[in-house]
Amino acid sequence: MDSPGGSELFESYEQDYEAIKVSITERLNASGSQNGEPKKQTLRAADREIDEASEILQQMEMELLNLPQSSRTRLQARFRGCKSELERLKQTLKRAQTTSRSTSDRDELLGGLSSGSDLDAASMDQRSRLLNGTDRLAESSRRLQDTHKIALETESIGAGILGDLRGQREQIIHSRNTLLEADSSIDKASRTLKGMARRMATNKLITASIIIVLVGLILFVLYRKIFG
Template sequence: MASLIESHAQQYAVLTADITAKIGKLTTHADKKSIIQEIERHVEEAQELLEQMDLESREAEPAIRPRLRTQLDSYRAELKRLTQEFTKVRNTQFEDGLYSQDDIYSSNVNVTEEQKRSLLDNSERLERTGKQLTTGYRMILETEEIGSQVLQDLNSQRETIQRSRNRLRETNAELGLSSRLISGMLRRSWIHRFILYGVAVVFVVTIVVVISLVVMKHTN
């Protein structure tokens, strides 16, 4: 989506630059009808591009949508200004669809020069605005890319923490099981020890009894 909007923005910049150049030719070029037709066609194409960019901006990410809307507003204002300038220049030298040599060469030189300067200034402002918008758009893409990378890093860290927590739980469970096994072994060890002590006592008692019987027998 972002690459598509950028492509439309580049096409729009080319169209507006061509419109500006052709408006400047209206005061000097002989075949003015074809130039006017080309300008009108370019204006329609630029308007269509703006409509497509408007639709695409509505489907863009919420984080960059306000900047795209600002960019579109600037494009619309620039196209409106170029359309007004074109209308002004056309109406100055065009009447009822036909040009007259007298109208062309009898027009006020000062007005023509003023229009040329205005067109050059507009072209320079358009170029500066286009560069600023391109720079801003690249910053938006870079910011979006950085934000996406940060989210990926955070997601990776969250997964790592979750795995560590699971391993800690497993370790605690294993330690609990080991503790129970050791306790059982200790109990069995004490039981075995008591049994051994009992056997030893019984053995000693038996020996004492046997010795006593033997002594008593010899005494009798």
């Protein structure tokens, strides 16, 4: 049986992925016209969103495994398309980061940004990434718990259905045995009635024969008395 709830959950993840993909694309496009620290921040934000998109794809893949074969085949092509898009975005980000690092190294040689500012920005970025990672982990744990709960409920319902089917099977077998016993009793009764009918016919024939003989004897006696 198909699983509409699972398919809807997959499509919900897909919508989340499409939204974050648009954001990543916009950030990568914006970084092309930026330099220095603004470009680094934009690329770091794009990197975080790519991590989030990867988490979403993992959830989509898990949902695919929980779907029946008919739905899984239909949605796998869309999943592969999303995965290919994300790989292209990762390559674009990697090229942009390489360009940014080259530009940053050149700026440092020319007396660019101070090391203190870079350390503060890196510290803030690391803290932000840790917080985002914790949130994603909590959300993934919640989704796994929901999936486990649904699996337990499905198992309980399946066990109840199997119990009902077992009881119905026993009732059918009992009814069949009862019908077989009734059929056997009817056959015996039919044979008994046929035997009784034959005996009654035989008795009637014997009685008729006796009556005929008696009538013949009476007529013979009368004839002898009258004409003898």
